[in-house]
Amino acid sequence: MSFEEKGTWVYLVVNVVTYAAYLSIILGRAENIPLTEVSYVSTMLWTIGIAIALSIVGHIAVAIAKPSEADKRDVRDKDINRFGEYVGGIVLAVGMLAPFGLAMAEVDHFWIANAIYLAFVLSALTASVVKIVAYRRGL
Amino acid sequence: MVKPTKVTNAIRSLRFANGEMTQAALAARIGVTRQTIIAIEQGRYSPSLEMAFQIARVFNVPLDEVFQYPGTQE
Numbered sequence: 001m002s003f004e005e006k007g008t009w010v011y012l013v014v015n016v017v018t019y020a021a022y023l024s025i026i027l028g029r030a031e032n033i034p035l036t037e038v039s040y041v042s043t044m045l046w047t048i049g050i051a052i053a054l055s056i057v058g059h060i061a062v063a064i065a066k067p068s069e070a071d072k073r074d075v076r077d078k079d080i081n082r083f084g085e086y087v088g089g090i091v092l093a094v095g096m097l098a099p100f101g102l103a104m105a106e107v108d109h110f111w112i113a114n115a116i117y118l119a120f121v122l123s124a125l126t127a128s129v130v131k132i133v134a135y136r137r138g139l
Numbered sequence: 140m141v142k143p144t145k146v147t148n149a150i151r152s153l154r155f156a157n158g159e160m161t162q163a164a165l166a167a168r169i170g171v172t173r174q175t176i177i178a179i180e181q182g183r184y185s186p187s188l189e190m191a192f193q194i195a196r197v198f199n200v201p202l203d204e205v206f207q208y209p210g211t212q213e
Contacts, residue, residue: 002174074171076184135174138144138183 003062003069004077005135008084010058012128018051019121036108044117080134088127095119144185147207151180153198169193 022043029038063070099115154160162176169190178184179194186194195202 002172005174069172072172074175075187075190076171076175076178079184138178138181139185 002077002135003066003072004081005132006062007059008128008131008135010062011055012125012132014051014054014058015121015124015128018047018054022047022117036110038110040110040113044113048117076139080131080139083134083139084127084131087130088123091126092119092123095122144182145208146185147182147209148179148205149207150176150194150205153200153205157198165194165197168197 025043026035026038026040096116096119098119099112102112102115150165154162154165162180163173166173166176171190175184175186179186191202191206195205198205
């Protein structure tokens, strides 16, 4: 498995784990109060920050585990990355229709912010999965 | 599994014919990762025309001795 493929796995796992953690925290707070009254802003910002930090730490850990392969990124890695980001971009564009509609319907900011966050997460997950499939099955 | 390319190649046999050159050695010669050589050999990745010429040059053979594009027989 190439360094870039390992990095893609790191990114995928970090995104799944941090978003699952965010959801469990928010849903846990909503046991006795409506979701829209739950304090979510700092949790969301922290989750995004932690996800970025974990991705960086994960990449560094992968590089330390096999230094000889670190930073080796060739034309196939670039092709696969471009393809994954392209598909992820489509998901992001389509996903953004939800918060767009929610904003026009003037629903609570909670739903708009969370719909945007979900669209970002889905886009990132799709891009990662597409890249991993391309690495495994071919481009 | 459906291979994404119809292009076939003789890289594996050419490597063995050239002093049992390893995938890593070939990768180093053309400046790619070993995983990319594996993917090309298995038909999971079509290299660029430039990379194809580079591979042919390593083995010192014409391009069509490395890569083939089988068509329907007449």
